[in-house]
Amino acid sequence: MIRLYDWELSGNCYKVRLLLAVLGVAYERRVVDYYPGKEHKSDWFLGINPLGQLPALDDGGFLLRDAQAILVYLASSYDVSGSWFPRADPKLTGQIAMWLAFADSLTATASAARLHDSIGHEADIEKCRAGAHSLFRVMDEHLWLQDRQGQPWLCPADRPTIADIACFPYVMLSEEGGIPRIDYPAIRRWGERVKRIPGFVAMPGILPAAPLG
Amino acid sequence: MSAASFEMSHDQWFPVAPSREVDRRAICQAKLLGQELAVWRSDDGAVNAWENRCVHRSVRLTIGLNLGMEVRCPYHGWRYATGTGQCTRIPAHPNLTPAKSICIKKFPVQERYGFVWAAIGNPTGQPELLELGNSPTVTLRSLPFHIAAERLTDILLETGLALETSGENTGSSPEWKVSKAGSHKLKAAGSNPGETALLFIQPAEPERVVLHGCLPGAARSSANEFDLLRRLSNSMTRLRRRIESARAPVGSTAAPPQQSGTTA
Numbered sequence: 001m002i003r004l005y006d007w008e009l010s011g012n013c014y015k016v017r018l019l020l021a022v023l024g025v026a027y028e029r030r031v032v033d034y035y036p037g038k039e040h041k042s043d044w045f046l047g048i049n050p051l052g053q054l055p056a057l058d059d060g061g062f063l064l065r066d067a068q069a070i071l072v073y074l075a076s077s078y079d080v081s082g083s084w085f086p087r088a089d090p091k092l093t094g095q096i097a098m099w100l101a102f103a104d105s106l107t108a109t110a111s112a113a114r115l116h117d118s119i120g121h122e123a124d125i126e127k128c129r130a131g132a133h134s135l136f137r138v139m140d141e142h143l144w145l146q147d148r149q150g151q152p153w154l155c156p157a158d159r160p161t162i163a164d165i166a167c168f169p170y171v172m173l174s175e176e177g178g179i180p181r182i183d184y185p186a187i188r189r190w191g192e193r194v195k196r197i198p199g200f201v202a203m204p205g206i207l208p209a210a211p212l213g
Numbered sequence: 214m215s216a217a218s219f220e221m222s223h224d225q226w227f228p229v230a231p232s233r234e235v236d237r238r239a240i241c242q243a244k245l246l247g248q249e250l251a252v253w254r255s256d257d258g259a260v261n262a263w264e265n266r267c268v269h270r271s272v273r274l275t276i277g278l279n280l281g282m283e284v285r286c287p288y289h290g291w292r293y294a295t296g297t298g299q300c301t302r303i304p305a306h307p308n309l310t311p312a313k314s315i316c317i318k319k320f321p322v323q324e325r326y327g328f329v330w331a332a333i334g335n336p337t338g339q340p341e342l343l344e345l346g347n348s349p350t351v352t353l354r355s356l357p358f359h360i361a362a363e364r365l366t367d368i369l370l371e372t373g374l375a376l377e378t379s380g381e382n383t384g385s386s387p388e389w390k391v392s393k394a395g396s397h398k399l400k401a402a403g404s405n406p407g408e409t410a411l412l413f414i415q416p417a418e419p420e421r422v423v424l425h426g427c428l429p430g431a432a433r434s435s436a437n438e439f440d441l442l443r444r445l446s447n448s449m450t451r452l453r454r455r456i457e458s459a460r461a462p463v464g465s466t467a468a469p470p471q472q473s474g475t476t477a
């Protein structure tokens with residue numbers, strides 16, 4: 001059984017839960033008390049992930065850290081459709097990797113601002129917010145141009161990929177870090193599409209979309 | 214935009230979103246003359262422009278759900294009907310018929326020429342773009358600028374829009390000249406026939422506008438059309454970058470995002 005070292009309010013943990021849910025893979029949660037317990041810096045957890053970061057994954061004794069790496073591993077191991085992390089087209093694979101790296105930049109900016117505002121993490125808050133806005137601008141323009149070519153997702157594939165899963169949480173939680181998204185209509189429309197992926201699960205701060213009826 | 218010209222614009226129609234971006238079962242957030250709006254389409258196709266605030270606890274309706282013919286506030290589940298804005302259901306009091314006074318503030322709204330138009334005051338008639346006739350339009354990417362409407366107008370009139378060439382070695386960058394076509398309305402034209410666009414400035418706040426635009430519906434191949442849309446989007450993005458780099462960022466929440474200093 002897969003074990004996910006997890007914290008409910010972490011966007012990086014949530015993206016792993018989201019992929020596991022849409023893939024329909026069973027797993028057990030080992031909740032790590034990130035706040036206020038700082039359990040991710042405890043001796044026992046540093047034995048799981050010496051970086052002291054969530055999430056981490058244990059699949060039958062195989063340990064893996066880093067949310068994006070875990071998405072790559074899970075899609076490669078458990079996605080029978082092969083659509084979440086396709087590798088037949090090198091250009092597409094490269095673009096997915098590019099957006100996985102972009103998701104890390106979102107962690108460094110939008111997520112840092114949110115942790116600053118919600119649990120008092122130290123951060124240069126104005127720099128984090130400005131950095132997030134710069135990223136959102138790039139993403140909004142990209143998604144608008146994609147949409148105008150009939151491409152609803154971050155990468156030019158018929159179906160969503162782990163790139164969409166990786167970038168989704170910290171974009172959607174940005175308001176909790178004082179980063180409004182009124183200027184990014186293409187991001188809003190993309191977010192609604194992600195919420196309508198079959199098997200989608202929510203988290204605190206990210207509500208499900210209205211049913212299409 | 215000065216406070217006085219803000220007043221004067223109350224009875225004027227402004228585009229607040231391209232129609233094609235007001236999706237079914239979604240709610241868009243917009244701002245017009247300082248008023249925040251929740252713009253949404255009901256399942257019968259009608260568009261609403263409402264004050265973005267639940268009358269109960271003032272939560273933004275844009276984080277609620279578009280249920281088709283009603284919007285539901287995410288906080289306590291109060292529901293409001295399309296068209297009237299009337300509250301239809303208060304889940305904490307399931308047997309109560311909500312009083313007529315429990316109603317979302319509505320603003321005049323129209324859908325024409327590929328845009329949703331709204332007004333804060335009492336506009337007369339409907340938005341008219343005589344230069345377009347009844348032909349369909351193709352909307353450009355709408356782009357926010359942290360600048361006053363008059364200032365952006367002046368800059369556009371002065372510099373025009375510089376479009377990159379579509380291939381390499383095709384000569385100099387073609388300029389689209391911009392001229393005034395009315396209040397908050399501009400015309401942009403390139404040197405080739407068929408290269409025209411109408412631009413609209415939506416005054417969101419005194420120092421924030423959204424630049425909208427559309428191409429008159431001349432027949433184009435879809436590849437050419439996309440190329441033109443992409444180049445116009447790039448051109449506006451470059452213009453915005455130039456405007457923002459020409460001044461020091463101000464330290465307010467409305468400050469323009471800085472373009473440097475991230476690892477991305």
